[in-house]
Amino acid sequence: MNREDDFSRLELDLGNCEKNYRYFRSLLEPQTKLLVLVKANAYGHGAVEFAAMMQRAGADYLAVAYPVEGLELRQAGISLPILVLTAGTDHYEEIIEKGLQPSIPNVVSLRKLCAILREKGRRDFPIHIKLDTGMHRLGFMTGELPELLAELADSPEVRVQSIFSHLCVAEDPAEDAFTLAQIRLFRENADRITAALGYRPMRHILNSAGIERFPEYQFDMVRLGIGIYGISARPGVQLAPVASLKCKILQIKTLDNPSDTIGYGRHGHVPAAGMRIATIPVGYADGIDRHFGQGHASFSLKGRRVPTVGNICMDMCMLDVTGVDARVGDTVTIFGEDPTVSELAGILGTIPYEIFTSVPRRIERIVVRH
16 A cells, blocks of 8 residues: 555665666676565565566566465465575475475485475476585585485486575675685586586576676576665665655654653653654664664654654654754655665664564555655
8 A cells, every 4th residue: 555644664666676676687698597585575675565576677586585485475476486495394285386496405305395296296396406605504515416416316206497505705805715616616516416417407606796796607597685675795886775764753842851851761861952852653663773772873854864862662762853844744764865774784783684674564565666
């Protein structure tokens, strides 16, 4: 529902999203496929809304973390191929039924899937082989390839759609030697698997930072995550922010008694000259971290920055709007173009991912074009 009068909303700028998509597409060869990650509710942006945008934009694949995320997209009518990165072993029935494509990181998972496919009389079901090239999270290590190849040779139930791995420091120039070693190992092990299969699956290892910094290793497909949402790994590259968290002022108070305090714990103090405070309907349950309180962060109102006052509450927080022509119903921008999500992440000593994914589902996602 596109309701501009909502208390709070996460606006998704379709135009900015398209700009980012075109930028990353421009770094790729025409034949290279592009997979967009929409896991974790599309990094907090709204999985269904964002997946629909990517489907219209021309993405070739989507990827989610868990089967339940893929099922949500299928129920919403998303028809693109969907890679499930952390498929587990307990949801293969639903994965098969809804046409999702599981990542296979070990032989146990492969055997379990093949057993279920055999019972159903299925053959050539698409799977994706995950290789561990140095991150040591999930995937087949080099020494495990002989067992994998033996299983694949005896498993007509599946067909390898792609072989992939994950770079862990592609954004850091100081670690380029490690990144290049990962890519070399990936190529060697993918070659071994391809030779044994007798057909050529797709290969992909580049994430957003990898696309920007190592486009010569794009192979057959790349995986676009944080970059599509507006965060670049290259200094000087200014991607467009897709998400803007906005809310409207609920109430304004004028306080002129220096003995008055504001909020839980009485951490907000009124100066001798008095102050005006505005209460807005977002708090730590909406991703406004408590460390943003007591003036550590400021948000945007009518082109001015207004700092927080006192502690952040669960559903609300207060802002110092002294000297600003603020009125009930005026819009406050928590993050977007000003302040940026990177600025807020810097205050917390964290990464933009955490800010994005902290915005809960109770905040409505609205697609707009500015």
